[in-house]
Amino acid sequence: MSSGSHASGMTTIEVRELTKRYGSDTVVDELSFTVEPGHVTGFLGPNGAGKSTTMRMILGLAPPSHGSVRVGGRAYGQLAVPLTEVGALLDAGALHPGRRAEDHLLAIALSNGLARGRVAEVLGMVGLEKVARRRAGTFSLGMRQRLGIAAALLGDPQVLIFDEPVNGLDPEGIRWIRDFMRTLAAEGRSVLCSSHLMSEMALTADHLVVIGRGRLIADTSMSEFTRSNGQGTVLVRAEYCDELARHLTAAGGEVRSGPERSLIVSGLDSTEIGRLASFHGVALVELTPQTPSLEDVFMELTRDSVEYEGAAA
Numbered sequence: 001m002s003s004g005s006h007a008s009g010m011t012t013i014e015v016r017e018l019t020k021r022y023g024s025d026t027v028v029d030e031l032s033f034t035v036e037p038g039h040v041t042g043f044l045g046p047n048g049a050g051k052s053t054t055m056r057m058i059l060g061l062a063p064p065s066h067g068s069v070r071v072g073g074r075a076y077g078q079l080a081v082p083l084t085e086v087g088a089l090l091d092a093g094a095l096h097p098g099r100r101a102e103d104h105l106l107a108i109a110l111s112n113g114l115a116r117g118r119v120a121e122v123l124g125m126v127g128l129e130k131v132a133r134r135r136a137g138t139f140s141l142g143m144r145q146r147l148g149i150a151a152a153l154l155g156d157p158q159v160l161i162f163d164e165p166v167n168g169l170d171p172e173g174i175r176w177i178r179d180f181m182r183t184l185a186a187e188g189r190s191v192l193c194s195s196h197l198m199s200e201m202a203l204t205a206d207h208l209v210v211i212g213r214g215r216l217i218a219d220t221s222m223s224e225f226t227r228s229n230g231q232g233t234v235l236v237r238a239e240y241c242d243e244l245a246r247h248l249t250a251a252g253g254e255v256r257s258g259p260e261r262s263l264i265v266s267g268l269d270s271t272e273i274g275r276l277a278s279f280h281g282v283a284l285v286e287l288t289p290q291t292p293s294l295e296d297v298f299m300e301l302t303r304d305s306v307e308y309e310g311a312a313a
């Protein structure tokens, strides 16, 4: 059934100078990035940044004003059976409420020339086999998401696109989707997942593409992002706080008071602080590097684009 076109493993998504204009609004602006196989790539940006529009262009649902998208080296329109190349979960609400889960999947399978046996397989993969005969209208949001994912997997595609898949889910549902995406990537698939929450991506993504106002802000591995943005402050507690604060300031540190009589130090790392304290004979009670939350870093990164949006509204 599968076209076999991904035998080469070249199942990247290549976005090049992608641009979308609606009237005078440039919603996606010269965006270029690559989604690699074997990773979950987090597609991050504040609301309205252009994530959904970009995903719709990748899926051939909206024509670019300029630039191109290639999936496995080809434009979406050139894919013989698109569902076998790229699967997507865009809007879990887009389900016929009266239709049984398995009939919903069967209709998609048959209209795409896929084997009917695949329906039971994907229902099993997402853990919906026991409710296969229930009508989609009776499903919880988490179940509808699973059904949407089952549909995306029908053609066993090497590329998967999820638009805000955990929005509105309970912690158990969020965990399930997160683990599932990681499993799909571990199988060698390319997984692109959008979110407006950095904290969510930090637990899910290996790679990050951050956009604001339709423009690329960052394209980096998650570990590099954490490393380069993780230099925060150091929380210090000492028996003679004031004396230590003087020494730290003299050594070029910036010191402010923290909770419970602690000092929050920036400009010096914990090793330097420990050595200074030892040199001056001040006993330390606590020395704890503080990592800024990635959510803070993300908000700082995209602040300009959010402000612009607010100002323009």
Ligand SMILES: Nc1ncnc2c1ncn2[C@@H]1O[C@H](COP(=O)(O)OP(=O)(O)OP(=O)(O)O)[C@@H](O)[C@H]1O
Residues within 6 Å of the ligand: 022, 027, 045, 046, 047, 048, 049, 050, 051, 052, 053, 054, 196
């Ligand atoms: N069909 C359209 N016509 C006009 N403007 C549109 C259209 N589709 C999207 N937009 C505008 O494009 C901008 C980006 O929307 P998009 O949905 O891609 O952002 P997003 O990053 O996915 O945000 P969200 O998470 O809020 O959906 C928004 O300002 C939106 O109003």
